[in-house]
Amino acid sequence: MARISWDQYFMAQSHLLALRSTCTRLTVGATIVRDKRIIAGGYNGSIAGGTHCIDEGCYVIDNHCVRTIHAEMNALLQCSKFGVPTAEAEIYVTHFPCLHCCKAIIQAGIKTVYYAMDYKNHPYAMEMFEQAGVRVQYVEFQNSGLHDPEKLKFITELIAKLENAGASEEEIKEWYEKAESLFSVRV
Numbered sequence: 322m323a324r325i326s327w328d329q330y331f332m333a334q335s336h337l338l339a340l341r342s343t344c345t346r347l348t349v350g351a352t353i354v355r356d357k358r359i360i361a362g363g364y365n366g367s368i369a370g371g372t373h374c375i376d377e378g379c380y381v382i383d384n385h386c387v388r389t390i391h392a393e394m395n396a397l398l399q400c401s402k403f404g405v406p407t408a409e410a411e412i413y414v415t416h417f418p419c420l421h422c423c424k425a426i427i428q429a430g431i432k433t434v435y436y437a438m439d440y441k442n443h444p445y446a447m448e449m450f451e452q453a454g455v456r457v458q459y460v461e462f463q464n465s466g467l468h469d470p471e472k473l474k475f476i477t478e479l480i481a482k483l484e485n486a487g488a489s490e491e492e493i494k495e496w497y498e499k500a501e502s503l504f505s506v507r508v
């Protein structure tokens with residue numbers, strides 16, 4: 322049995338949170354961790370009780386949806402709401418944070434930012450992180466703990482059979498690539 326790493330576990334939590342997003346433009350999740358324990362989580366969405374973008378469309382000004390609070394902000398605000406210290410904590414985000422969130426992360430005393438996807442990574446964000454002594458690390462989310470090995474085995478056997486039955490090399494390659502992207506593994 323393969324054991325999921327801490328990085329993958331916390332990143333999986335952020336990806337799960339992103340599924341709760343109410344904005345149609347981008348779904349983002351953030352998890353704040355201290356001493357390998359999750360202390361808060363957030364996704365991008367409206368204020369509590371507010372109108373959701375998924376119901377009434379985004380409120381776009383200057384190409385930004387102004388209705389939503391970003392996932393990182395929501396996670397930090399959850400800490401402030403319930404009086405949970407964020408000093409020396411770490412944050413796991415599905416997407417590289419925007420400049421506003423970067424500043425909030427630094428100011429909240431977070432020491433490490435792990436992100437799974439590049440997203441308009443701003444050079445000034447990297448400059449600020451460096452100045453503040455915040456470590457930034459890319460974590461490739463592998464989805465490994467979530468897939469079913471039996472399903473993967475079934476698919477690879479099926480492709481092998483099709484190969485024997487005379488499917489073209491190009492088709493076989495395509496199916497393998499599709500299987501790899503579905504299961505986020507190399508087969």
Ligand SMILES: [Zn+2]
Binds near residue numbers: 344346386
């Ligand atoms: Zn929106």
Ligand SMILES: [Zn+2]
Binds near residue numbers: 392
């Ligand atoms: Zn942001």
